[in-house]
Structure formats: structure tokens, C-alpha cells
Amino acid sequence: MTVKLDFEECLKDSPRFRAAVEGVECDVFELETRLEKLLKLCGAMLDSGRQYCAASKAFVGGVRDLSQHAQGDAMMSECLEKFSDSLNQMIDNQVELLDSTQQSSRQHIHTLVKEDVKRFREARKEFERGSEGLASALHHNAEVPRRKQHDAEEAALALQAARTSARARALDYVLQINVIQSKKKFEILQFMLALMDAQACCLEQGHRLAEQLEKYRRELGAQLHQLVLESAREKRDMEQRHAMIKQKDLSQDEAVLEGRGEAPDGVVMEGYLYKRASNAFKTWSRRWFSIQSNQLVYQKRAKDALTVVVEDLRLCTVKPCPDHERRFCFEVVSPSKSCLLQADSERHQQAWLTAVQNSIASAFSEGRAEPPSQHPERPASLVGGTLEASGRGPRAGGDRRVLDQVQRLEGNAQCCDCREPAPEWASINLGITLCIECSGIHRSLGVHFSKVRSLTLDSWEPELVKLMCELGNGALNRIYEARVDEMTVKRPQPGCSRAEKESWIRAKYVEKKFITKLPEARLSRGGRRGPSDRDRPPRPPLKPKPGSIGRAAELGEAGSPPEDLRSLHPGALLYWAAGHQNLPTMADALAHGADVNWVNTAEESRTPLLRAVAVNSLLACEFLLQNGANVNQADSAGRGPLHHATILGHTGLACLFLKRGANLNAVDMEGKDPLSIAIDTANADIVTLLRLAKMREAEVAQGQSGDETYLDIFRDFSLMASDNPEKLTRRDLKLTTL
Known part of the structure; x- marks a missing residue:
């Protein structure tokens, strides 16, 4: 103390x-x-x-x-x-x-x-x-x-x-x-x-x-990750199914009438019918009828017990009642009683008559009648759509090989923007891989900046996979982050907040703060004369010096532009790069403000897309289309990309343009459409594609759903154009006589 x-x-x-x-x-x-x-x-x-x-x-x-x-x-x-x-x-x-x-x-x-x-x-x-x-x-x-x-x-x-x-x-x-x-x-x-x-x-x-609980929590986290992926796949499948069903004509009940052959639950046919009561008032009630176990039964609600109308179909017959005051009536008659039923339409009535008759026949043979198999409905149009919407695109459903192939590219093993490892998302028009958070920010920018797709959940056409492998995070960051080091700007890290990542991504892709700045003189040169500029005096067109294109070609398809072309206007540079399948240079030109539909007035008002068609570059065309190129923009002769692909016999490109919505009926200055040109050049493959597309277009105009044959053919052509383009050179001289 x-x-x-x-x-x-x-x-x-x-x-x-x-x-x-x-x-x-x-x-x-x-x-x-x-x-x-x-x-x-x-x-x-x-x-x-x-x-x-x-x-x-x-x-x-x-x-x-x-x-x-x-x-x-x-x-x-x-x-x-x-x-x-x-x-x-x-x-x-x-x-x-x-x-x-x-x-x-x-x-x-x-x-x-x-x-x-x-x-x-x-x-x-x-x-x-x-x-x-x-x-x-x-x-x-x-x-x-x-x-x-x-x-x-x-x-x-x-x-x-x-x-x-x-x-x-x-x-x-x-x-x-x-x-x-x-x-x-x-x-x-x-x-x-x-x-x-x-x-x-x-x-x-x-x-x-x-x-x-640590071990259990880790295991549960892994299971939840798998559940999220499976849920995303199921959601995608449901959305595709929803889109396909939504395109049907649902105004008529027969569109959803269900008739089944080898039904695992024993139900051959089911649907709503009106039934007339056997009492003195002869009232009509709507009930859910079904044919199962050789019996005709009905119920009002799912919880109600089944009421048997016909105990054994072998002892009954069915017939239409055209004289009855009500329409679409038919009668099921058995030795003990008869039952008057009413369908909603004539087609509905016929379906029930056929189902009952088939069930009677199958009851006698102790088997089941097998009604004609029906193909699942497909989207109502090919022209203006893509195979991806049909769910039948190549490698649909998230192939793991796509993820492995894309992630092996330089820099692709990390997110392009925040360096998060093992990214499973991609921007297909930029050609980069992204983590899930950065992909959400990219999606919020709009498709005119970035088109986001999952590497594990979405379908991938072979040309898109090759496009991704031509670019990659390393190539794109050399463009969009060219001045980051000299500006001493801090890149976001995986642990950064969403706000920091969003600020970085907008500065990088929308405001383009980190790209190499071009001189004003270069930006003001090289002009574009679009259809709305015909009355204006033309700006200087792209006229490369003699031999410059040849020297550039020596660099190879992925080479850099020579020195005498690096001073070009971005639109002219895009045009040059499209002719040499130089995707990094094309991305560089777009980053510096090149118009994807830039018009070269020195070469018949051709666009970069037409230039890529001229050299049969499927990847360059796909890259331009993914970045907003107009698939129907024509040159001074009125010929669009589909015309030129047909003239040159580039079947793979013709297939690509048809998938991307090319106009089948567009005519050039000579009044010829692509099909006429294909017949003149005797290209059997392109004629087949164009005729199929025209048939499909006519079916859609008439409200028909058609079958899926054309989808199979287009899928085969797409795969061949990407993997074996040399096989698409078939010509048939007999076509010229048609």
C-alpha cells in the first residue's frame, strides 16, 4: 500500500x-x-x-x-x-x-x-x-x-x-x-x-x-459455387426455352396441346375438354381429361380423385358429332354409357379423335401407338438472328475446352482489368477475359462498348474462339493502358471495391484516358464519305504509297503496320488492318476513334468489312461485326458484304453474313441479288445456303415454324468455314443453266 x-x-x-x-x-x-x-x-x-x-x-x-x-x-x-x-x-x-x-x-x-x-x-x-x-x-x-x-x-x-x-x-x-x-x-x-x-x-x-466447421464450410462453398454455375446454366436453358415457346402462336390452344407416345407416366394424351352432364339440365363443365392405362379419365383439380369415363378403351368407340348445335363436339360411346365432349377447335377435336382411336388400337394389341415424332420448336427466323439463339450453335452449353484455350493466351489467366486470377467471363468484341465483378461493370457500359459472355456457361462458335485467341489481355492492354506507367496511375487490384474498379474501367474504355494520344493532324485526315455525306466535298481518301501494302503483307497477318501507314487516320488504319487480318491493329484503330463503317472513297467506297471480305478473312469480318459493322452497307456499285462474298465464292463468309442478318433481297446497280450472283458463278454451296435462307424467310412470312434442317446445314457450314475452309470451294456448272 x-x-x-x-x-x-x-x-x-x-x-x-x-x-x-x-x-x-x-x-x-x-x-x-x-x-x-x-x-x-x-x-x-x-x-x-x-x-x-x-x-x-x-x-x-x-x-x-x-x-x-x-x-x-x-x-x-x-x-x-x-x-x-x-x-x-x-x-x-x-x-x-x-x-x-x-x-x-x-x-x-x-x-x-x-x-x-x-x-x-x-x-x-x-x-x-x-x-x-x-x-x-x-x-x-x-x-x-x-x-x-x-x-x-x-x-x-x-x-x-x-x-x-x-x-x-x-x-x-x-x-x-x-x-x-x-x-x-x-x-x-x-x-x-x-x-x-x-x-x-x-x-x-x-x-x-x-x-x-472450417472443413465443412470449405466443402459447402465449393458445392455452392457449383450450384451457382448449374443454376446459371438452368436459367440460360429456361430463357432459351422461354424464348422459343414465346415465338409460337399461343393464341390457339392447340399450340400447347400435349400428345405423347412413349409416356413414362402412362399418360398418352391430356388437355382440357368441355363435358356435357348426364343430368336433366345437360350443363357443360370444363375438365382436365387424359388417356392413361387404357382408360379415359378426368378431374377438376389436381387434388381431386380421377373420374373414369371409359374403364376399358377396347369396349368403346369414338365419333365426331357434326350435327350437334355446339361446334367441335365428339362422342365416346361404350356399352354402358356415352359421353359427349367438346374441344376448343377443329384441330383440337381431331387430335383427341386420333388419340382415342390410337389408344383403342393399342389396347387391343397391348402396346402403344407411337404418334409421329415432333421436332422441338426453333426460333422463327434465321435471317437477322444467330445460331446461338436456337441453342444449337457449335459447342453450345459452355465447353470447358474454350475456357482452357482462351486462358492459355498471354495475360488471359488474369482479369484484364483487376488481375483477378482464373477469370471465367469474356468481352467478345474486345477479345479479353474478365472476372465476374468486372464483367458486370462491362455489361453496364452497354454493348456498344463491351459484349460480355461467359466462358463456361454460354455457347461459343469456333470463329469467336479464334477471335479471342487472336487478341487477348496482353494485346488489348498494350493499347488501352499504353500511358498508365508514365501517368503513374494505380491499377485496381482484386481486393479493391467495385466503385474503384468501375472508375478504372470507365476511364479505360469509355473515356480512353490511357491510350496513346494522336496528333490533331492525323485525326483530321483521311476522310469518310458515308451515304449522308455525298453532297459534301470529300476528305483525302486512303491512297497508300506504291508497294506499301505489299511490304505490309510481308509482315504476315498479325504483323504491325509499316512506318508509312502509322500516320494514317484511324479509319484508314482500320481499313488497312482489315485487309491483312491484323486484329490487334484493328483494335488499336477502333480505340483511337476509327469508325467501324469508315468509307474509303478511293476504292469504290468500300468499308473495312468489304476489305476483309476481299481477302476472305473470317476473323476480321467477325471482329468488325462484333464491334458494330453494318452487314448491309454497300459500296459504290450497290454491293454489300453478302454480294462480295458470293462473287468471290467465300462460302464461310456468306454463312456468317446470313447468320448476322444480311439482306437476302438487296440488289446491286445491275439489279442482281446474291442468289442470282451465286447461280451465275456456279457456287453450289452458296446457292444452297441462299435458297435455304429464302425458303426460311418465306415460311416465316407465312407464319410457319418449319423444321430444323436449315439449322443443321448452317451449323455444318460454320464449322467447316472455321476449321476446314478449303473444302468450301465446290462449284457446279449445271447451276448456270438454271
């Missing part, structure tokens, strides 16, 4: 002692105030903690109720039970922590305030009372005259008694002062130590509970 006041000084009752006492009293009173405030805050904390624990217990109870609901799902039920048990134990630990905190505060802080400080105050009162008595006795003793000997003796005795009492009380007060000054230190420290021990114990127990 550290002595704060000296007992000898106390007996002297000196001014130093009085000053020391006043200082100690102020300190004790301030300590009392702060401790009472701490007790109040502790009480509020404990009340809030108990409310939190009670609410948490209720939440865990809700989780357990949910686990009872999920008893049929082993994975979900196990997860909810394990986690609810762990949460319940963690909440119990928190309740113990609150109890320990309350006990420590009562044992140390509350005792210090309510007992020790109280004794201090009582000792102070006794000290003040003794001091006042001593002062009064001293004053009385000083006033007694010398001549009054008796009074003087009495005053001396009283003074002695008062001094003895005052000193005893002062000593007691000093003792209380020293005790409380020393005790406050270890009581407060003991309280804090007990509090932190309880906190540590609670956290350690929680950590142990979490560690026990």
Missing part, C-alpha cells in the same frame, strides 16, 4: 496537511463520479447485450424452423442444423460473457463506490466534526481570564479531550484516504483484467466452434 498522507503530519494539522487533504478529497469525488458513470454505462451495455442475445436466440429458432421445412433437402437441412447449433453455442458464450462482466463490475467497481467511498465520506464527516470541536475548545480556552482559575482548569481539560478526539478522527480519516487511494488502483485493474479474460474466453470458444 502506498501512503498518500503522513500520519505525523496529520497530528500537526499543518497547512500542508490541510492542502493535501483537499487535493485527495477532490480526487476521490472525481473518482466517484467517473465510477458511477462507468457503472451506468456497464448496465446499459449489459441490457443491450441481453436484448441482442434474446433476439439472436429467436433468430436461431427461426433457422431451426426453416431446417424442419427443408427436411427433404439433405444439403440444406444439414447446413441449417450445423450452423444453427454453432450460432446457439456462440450466443450462450456471449450470455456467459455478460454474466461475468456483471459479476466483475459488482465485485470491484460497485463495492469500491458503494462501500469504500461511503466509508471515506463518513470518516470525512467525523474528521470535520472533530476539527470543529477542537477549534471551539481552543477558542474557549483562549478566552478564559487568568483570575478565573477554576474556569481555566475546566477549559484546559475540555481542550485536551477535544484535541484527543480530533487527532483520533484525523488519524482514522487519513487511514481511509490512504486505503481508498491504494484500493482504487487494484480494484479497477482487477475489473478490467476479469473483463478481458471473459472476452478472450468467449472469443476463443467462438474460434474453436468456427474451426470445427
Whole structure:
């Protein structure tokens, strides 16, 4: 115990002692105030903690109720039970922590305030009372005259008694002062130590509970990742199915009439029919009829028991009722009774008649009639659409080989923007790989900036895979991040917030802050004369110096443009690169503002797309189309990309343009459409494609759905154009005589 006041000084009752006492009293009173405030805050904390624990217990109870609901799902039920048990134990630990905190505060802080400080105050009162008595006795003793000997003796005795009492009380007060000054230190420290021990114990127990579930949590996380992928696939399949069904004519009930052959549940035919009651009122009711197990049955609601109309189809017959006042009626007649039924349409009626007759025949042969197989419906148009929409595109459904092939390219093993490893998304017009968060930001930019597709979930045509392999993160970042190092801009990392990544992506692709800036002179040269600019004076066209294109060709399809072409206007550079299948240079030109439909007035107003057609570059055409090239923009002779592909006999390109919505009926200045040109050039493959497309177009115009043969042919042509283009050179001289 550290002595704060000296007992000898106390007996002297000196001014130093009085000053020391006043200082100690102020300190004790301030300590009392702060401790009472701490007790109040502790009480509020404990009340809030108990409310939190009670609410948490209720939440865990809700989780357990949910686990009872999920008893049929082993994975979900196990997860909810394990986690609810762990949460319940963690909440119990928190309740113990609150109890320990309350006990420590009562044992140390509350005792210090309510007992020790109280004794201090009582000792102070006794000290003040003794001091006042001593002062009064001293004053009385000083006033007694010398001549009054008796009074003087009495005053001396009283003074002695008062001094003895005052000193005893002062000593007691000093003792209380020293005790409380020393005790406050270890009581407060003991309280804090007990509090932190309880906190540590609670956290350690929680950590142990979490560690026990660590392996399960990792396994569950992997299963959830797989579930997310499967859910995305199912969603895509449902959306495709939804799109296909939505294109049907659903205004008629026969469009969804269901007739089945080898039905696993024994139901051959089912659907709604009106049934006339056998009562006197002859009322009509709509019921759900079905043919199953050689019986005709119906029910009103799914929970209702089946009502049998015909117990054995072998003992009945079916016939239409054309003379009945109601339309589309037919009658099922058995030896015991007959049942008059009404369909919604003539086709509906005929379907039911056929189904009942087939079921009667199958009942006699103890087999099942097998109605003609029906192909699933396909999207209603080929022209203006893609094979991807049909669900029959090449390598549809997320081939893992696509992911492996694309990720092996330079820089593609990390997200192009934030460097997140193992990206599973891509921008097909930029040719880069992305993580899921950056892909969402790219998608928000709009398809005119970035077209996002999953490497594992979506379908990939072979030309798109090759396009991705021609570009890649390394090539694109050399364009779009050319000035990042000199600008000392900080790239986002995988752990950055979405806002930081979005700011970076917009600056990179929308504002194009980091690309190499072009001189104003270069940007103002080279002009484009589109259809709306015919009355304006032309800007300088692209006229490369003699031999420059030849030298560029020596560089190879992926070579860089020679020095004398690097000063070109971006549109002219795009035109040059399209003629050499130089996709990185094409991407560079687009990044610097090249119009994807730039017109070269020096070469019959041809566009970069027409230039790529001239050299039979499927990849360059695909890249331009993905970046918004107009598939129907014609040159000065009125010939579009499909015309030129037909003239040159590039079957793969003709197939690509048809898939991307090329106009079959566009005519050039000579009045010829692509089919006429294909017949003149005797290209049997292109004639086949164009005739199929025209037939399909006519079917769509008449509201027919057609079959899927044309899709199979287009798929084969697409694969051959990408993998074996040399096989698409077939000509048939007989076509010229048609």
C-alpha cells in the first residue's frame, strides 16, 4: 500500500496537511463520479447485450424452423442444423460473457463506490466534526481570564479531550484516504483484467466452434459455387426455352396441346375438354381429361380423385358429332354409357379423335401407338438472328475446352482489368477475359462498348474462339493502358471495391484516358464519305504509297503496320488492318476513334468489312461485326458484304453474313441479288445456303415454324468455314443453266 498522507503530519494539522487533504478529497469525488458513470454505462451495455442475445436466440429458432421445412433437402437441412447449433453455442458464450462482466463490475467497481467511498465520506464527516470541536475548545480556552482559575482548569481539560478526539478522527480519516487511494488502483485493474479474460474466453470458444466447421464450410462453398454455375446454366436453358415457346402462336390452344407416345407416366394424351352432364339440365363443365392405362379419365383439380369415363378403351368407340348445335363436339360411346365432349377447335377435336382411336388400337394389341415424332420448336427466323439463339450453335452449353484455350493466351489467366486470377467471363468484341465483378461493370457500359459472355456457361462458335485467341489481355492492354506507367496511375487490384474498379474501367474504355494520344493532324485526315455525306466535298481518301501494302503483307497477318501507314487516320488504319487480318491493329484503330463503317472513297467506297471480305478473312469480318459493322452497307456499285462474298465464292463468309442478318433481297446497280450472283458463278454451296435462307424467310412470312434442317446445314457450314475452309470451294456448272 502506498501512503498518500503522513500520519505525523496529520497530528500537526499543518497547512500542508490541510492542502493535501483537499487535493485527495477532490480526487476521490472525481473518482466517484467517473465510477458511477462507468457503472451506468456497464448496465446499459449489459441490457443491450441481453436484448441482442434474446433476439439472436429467436433468430436461431427461426433457422431451426426453416431446417424442419427443408427436411427433404439433405444439403440444406444439414447446413441449417450445423450452423444453427454453432450460432446457439456462440450466443450462450456471449450470455456467459455478460454474466461475468456483471459479476466483475459488482465485485470491484460497485463495492469500491458503494462501500469504500461511503466509508471515506463518513470518516470525512467525523474528521470535520472533530476539527470543529477542537477549534471551539481552543477558542474557549483562549478566552478564559487568568483570575478565573477554576474556569481555566475546566477549559484546559475540555481542550485536551477535544484535541484527543480530533487527532483520533484525523488519524482514522487519513487511514481511509490512504486505503481508498491504494484500493482504487487494484480494484479497477482487477475489473478490467476479469473483463478481458471473459472476452478472450468467449472469443476463443467462438474460434474453436468456427474451426470445427472450417472443413465443412470449405466443402459447402465449393458445392455452392457449383450450384451457382448449374443454376446459371438452368436459367440460360429456361430463357432459351422461354424464348422459343414465346415465338409460337399461343393464341390457339392447340399450340400447347400435349400428345405423347412413349409416356413414362402412362399418360398418352391430356388437355382440357368441355363435358356435357348426364343430368336433366345437360350443363357443360370444363375438365382436365387424359388417356392413361387404357382408360379415359378426368378431374377438376389436381387434388381431386380421377373420374373414369371409359374403364376399358377396347369396349368403346369414338365419333365426331357434326350435327350437334355446339361446334367441335365428339362422342365416346361404350356399352354402358356415352359421353359427349367438346374441344376448343377443329384441330383440337381431331387430335383427341386420333388419340382415342390410337389408344383403342393399342389396347387391343397391348402396346402403344407411337404418334409421329415432333421436332422441338426453333426460333422463327434465321435471317437477322444467330445460331446461338436456337441453342444449337457449335459447342453450345459452355465447353470447358474454350475456357482452357482462351486462358492459355498471354495475360488471359488474369482479369484484364483487376488481375483477378482464373477469370471465367469474356468481352467478345474486345477479345479479353474478365472476372465476374468486372464483367458486370462491362455489361453496364452497354454493348456498344463491351459484349460480355461467359466462358463456361454460354455457347461459343469456333470463329469467336479464334477471335479471342487472336487478341487477348496482353494485346488489348498494350493499347488501352499504353500511358498508365508514365501517368503513374494505380491499377485496381482484386481486393479493391467495385466503385474503384468501375472508375478504372470507365476511364479505360469509355473515356480512353490511357491510350496513346494522336496528333490533331492525323485525326483530321483521311476522310469518310458515308451515304449522308455525298453532297459534301470529300476528305483525302486512303491512297497508300506504291508497294506499301505489299511490304505490309510481308509482315504476315498479325504483323504491325509499316512506318508509312502509322500516320494514317484511324479509319484508314482500320481499313488497312482489315485487309491483312491484323486484329490487334484493328483494335488499336477502333480505340483511337476509327469508325467501324469508315468509307474509303478511293476504292469504290468500300468499308473495312468489304476489305476483309476481299481477302476472305473470317476473323476480321467477325471482329468488325462484333464491334458494330453494318452487314448491309454497300459500296459504290450497290454491293454489300453478302454480294462480295458470293462473287468471290467465300462460302464461310456468306454463312456468317446470313447468320448476322444480311439482306437476302438487296440488289446491286445491275439489279442482281446474291442468289442470282451465286447461280451465275456456279457456287453450289452458296446457292444452297441462299435458297435455304429464302425458303426460311418465306415460311416465316407465312407464319410457319418449319423444321430444323436449315439449322443443321448452317451449323455444318460454320464449322467447316472455321476449321476446314478449303473444302468450301465446290462449284457446279449445271447451276448456270438454271
